[in-house]
């Protein structure tokens with residue numbers, strides 16, 4: 574990998590800033606100052622330092638975010654703060670959210686730079702279960718629950734796959750779905766004459782939102798969580 578790319582991926586620098594810094598002599602490889610920004614480094618065996626501090630390169634990184642209200646699940650947005658803006662301190666330019674939560678939906682969002690994992694989790698072929706804590710406008714009847722579990726028609730998208738409903742209280746349910754249609758939970762509740770009043774994702778497949786994460790906080794996924802998500 575080129576030295577300028579290495580520094581872009583590890584230190585919070587644009588490509589131009591990385592090149593300028595390298596030209597000024599701020600980078601060294603294995604203890605030797607390098608001013609050629611096209612210099613090839615081996616990210617697993619070379620020791621790269623930036624301003625005399627060793628910088629280690631991780632190819633893939635994985636985080637769980639407790640998404641707060643009011644931020645969009647995108648990498649950039651002309652009007653709104655994005656979930657990736659919350660990761661500014663990480664100094665990586667290649668992060669993206671896995672799938673989307675609506676701007677007003679809270680809870681578990683995986684953020685990574687691993688395109689294969691993202692594809693695995695969002696591909697319609699894999700049917701990864703996602704559970705949402707869902708506040709609703711009024712209690713569900715037995716027939717509403719049956720309809721949600723068996724499948725409801727969503728205009729333009731067809732009939733939803735079997736879902737699970739757990740009633741926690743008259744106006745709070747857990748809904749588990751295995752697809753990712755646009756606004757799926759809100760539209761499913763609408764299809765049975767109800768309305769979502771709050772929405773928070775609790776889990777994706779076997780990985781559950783860490784109760785210790787406050788809204789807007791994130792942490793690295795553990796090795797075990799990464800393994801479970803890849804299975």
Ligand code: URA
Pocket residue numbers: 673674675676678755756757758759760772
């Ligand atoms: N379903 C929705 O309606 N919104 C979300 O953000 C996620 C699932």
